[in-house]
Structures are given as C-alpha cells and as structure tokens.
Amino acid sequence: MKEKLVVIVGPTAVGKTKTSIELAKAFDGEIISGDSMQIYRDMDIGTAKVTSDEMEGIPHHLIDIKDPTESFTVAEFQNLVQPLITDLNQKGKLPFLVGGTGLYVKAITHNYQFAEGPSDEDYRNALETFVEKHGVVSLHEKLKEIDPISYKNLHPNNYRRVIRALEVFKVTGQPMSDMQHDEEKPSPYDLVMIGLTMDRDVLYSRINERVDKMMEAGLLEEAKLLYEKGVKDFQSVQAIGYKEIYDYLEGRVTLEEAVSNLKQNSRRYAKRQLTWFRNKADVTWFDMGQNGFNENIVKMHTFIEGKLYNNSEISKELKRGGHLQ
Known part of the structure; x- marks a missing residue:
C-alpha cells in the first residue's frame, strides 16, 4: 500500500x-x-x-x-x-x-529526481560575477543551447535558478530540465x-x-x-x-x-x-x-x-x- x-x-x-x-x-x-x-x-x-x-x-x-x-x-x-x-x-x-x-x-x-550532483562553488561564484557585469538577460542566454527547456521555463530575473541550471549541466553533463519528466x-x-x-x-x-x-x-x-x-x-x-x-x-x-x-x-x-x-x-x-x-x-x-x-x-x-x- x-x-x-x-x-x-x-x-x-x-x-x-x-x-x-x-x-x-x-x-x-x-x-x-x-x-x-x-x-x-x-x-x-x-x-x-x-x-x-x-x-x-x-x-x-x-x-x-x-x-x-x-x-x-x-x-x-x-x-x-x-x-x-x-x-x-x-x-x-x-x-x-x-x-x-x-x-x-x-x-x-x-x-522529482534532481540532477544535483556535486556542486561547483567556483563556477557558481564566477556566474554571480558575470551577472553583476553583464546582467540577468546575458546569463539567461547561456542556457539557450545546453538546456532549452529550462531556458524557456525560467524567467531571466530568476537568476539563481538559472545559475543552478548552468551549474548542474557543468557538473553532470545533463540538463536540469530532465527532472520535469517526473511530472508525468x-x-x-x-x-x-x-x-x-x-x-x-x-x-x-x-x-x-x-x-x-x-x-x-x-x-x-x-x-x-x-x-x-x-x-x-x-x-x-x-x-x-x-x-x-x-x-x-x-x-x-x-x-x-x-x-x-x-x-x-x-x-x-x-x-x-x-x-x-x-x-x-x-x-x-x-x-x-x-x-x-x-x-x-x-x-x-x-x-x-x-x-x-x-x-x-x-x-x-x-x-x-x-x-x-
């Protein structure tokens, strides 16, 4: 049961x-x-x-x-x-x-089966710096090719989730959007x-x-x-x-x-x-x-x-x- x-x-x-x-x-x-x-x-x-x-x-x-x-x-x-x-x-x-x-x-x-994997703090910090210099829209564009589903679903202003999606891909080689299949x-x-x-x-x-x-x-x-x-x-x-x-x-x-x-x-x-x-x-x-x-x-x-x-x-x-x- x-x-x-x-x-x-x-x-x-x-x-x-x-x-x-x-x-x-x-x-x-x-x-x-x-x-x-x-x-x-x-x-x-x-x-x-x-x-x-x-x-x-x-x-x-x-x-x-x-x-x-x-x-x-x-x-x-x-x-x-x-x-x-x-x-x-x-x-x-x-x-x-x-x-x-x-x-x-x-x-x-x-x-949800999260593709968390080990984190990469240095990469995350580098992305934080990138946001400060280039803005959230430029950061968001980085998702376009590697994780188009997350690119479509995440608003540029939700930059912390965008950073996480980029980090997940760098660490695991898998798009974070894979977890969305669990909804079905x-x-x-x-x-x-x-x-x-x-x-x-x-x-x-x-x-x-x-x-x-x-x-x-x-x-x-x-x-x-x-x-x-x-x-x-x-x-x-x-x-x-x-x-x-x-x-x-x-x-x-x-x-x-x-x-x-x-x-x-x-x-x-x-x-x-x-x-x-x-x-x-x-x-x-x-x-x-x-x-x-x-x-x-x-x-x-x-x-x-x-x-x-x-x-x-x-x-x-x-x-x-x-x-x-």
Missing part, C-alpha cells in the same frame, strides 16, 4: 495555517511545512510563521531548522521530507504537507491535494491587512536585527518581507514606500502561486470566501475521508470521534 499524504496549497494569506491545523486535529495528523522561508530561525513575522498557540498542540515539522546565513535547496527539502512522511505513516499519523512554494511541493508529490509519473503516495482560493479582491485585501499587522507586530525591528547581524547577501533575506525593508534600511526608499512595495510584491506573489498550482498540480479547489470556515472544513474532511479511507473502519472511527461540529 502507498503511504498516505494530504497536501494543502494556495496563495499567501488565504488561510492555509488555520485550515491545516483543523484538519490535522480531525485526522490525528501532523504538519510538514512546505514553505521555503519558514525553515529559517529568527524570521518569524515576515514569514507569517505559525505560533505555538496557533498550533493547538499539533506537531509542526521543518520550521526553524536553518540559520538565516545558511542556504537551502529543494533537493535538501526532499531528502528531509520523504523519510518524515514514512515515519508519520508508520506511527499511524496522517502527514499534511502545507505551503505555497510550488516546486517544493511537487518535488515531494512526484518524487504517478505520485508515489496515496495523495490528496487540496487548494484554497478566494475572490481576488478579497485575497488582496487580506494580504494588505496582513502586511499592516506584520508591521505592527515588529517586522521592521525583526529585519533590522538581521541586518545589523550582517545577514545581508544571503538567500534568506531575498524573501518578500525582508528585501523591501532592507531597501528602507539602506536608504533607497522611505518606510511608507517599503510597506507599499511589500504589499504589491505580496499580491503579485499570490497571483503567481495560484497560476503555478493551477497549471502544474492536480488540485481540488475550495473557495474560502464562500460558505463559512467550518462548513468548508467539513467539506474538506469528507473529501479526504472519501479519498483515503472510503468506508473503512478508520473512517467509521473518525466519525465516532466527533472532531468536527
């Missing part, structure tokens, strides 16, 4: 945290963070990291496992998550993979994929409100502390929520402009998240703006139960448990 896995995806601020906790309580589950930034310690406010109170006793994994000065790759994420899913299944716990980082989620649900394979898991969505205007309003609450909660102070510790040119602080505040700290924009940019970039990111999951994942969507929260939870509960348990004794036991009103 395949191991069971429930995945909950959706754009920022749509309600993934609260939804996943309610469902994990109902199914005796544990939550694995599928967010590429919540792995970092000391970056709580800007990543909207779940608090201990919000967890309501549900164990959360892959949160606060790296320092902000450390790098983290999707292949490393995969190596951590796969055995964790096995362990939770063996313990009789239902794993919930929850997050908005599309490639991280797909790396698990379809077991069936998932190794007994998989349920749930997507959360809502009216675009409502979502954008929630994002703006979330940013205001982050500022009230001390995002400026959190970012300033990282900045003063010398966390400046690292992967962690390239994230939305920190790079905008860094622009303010370095005098490029006013604080008001930084907050406005943060809201705009968050809205754009939410749009990209929705587009990615709709194009690259077999997701069943639930509109969180329709009906009440509890009614949506009941619908998702029924959906998961039907997909994973059918009319089994486990399903009957869940119904007797009275977890949901």
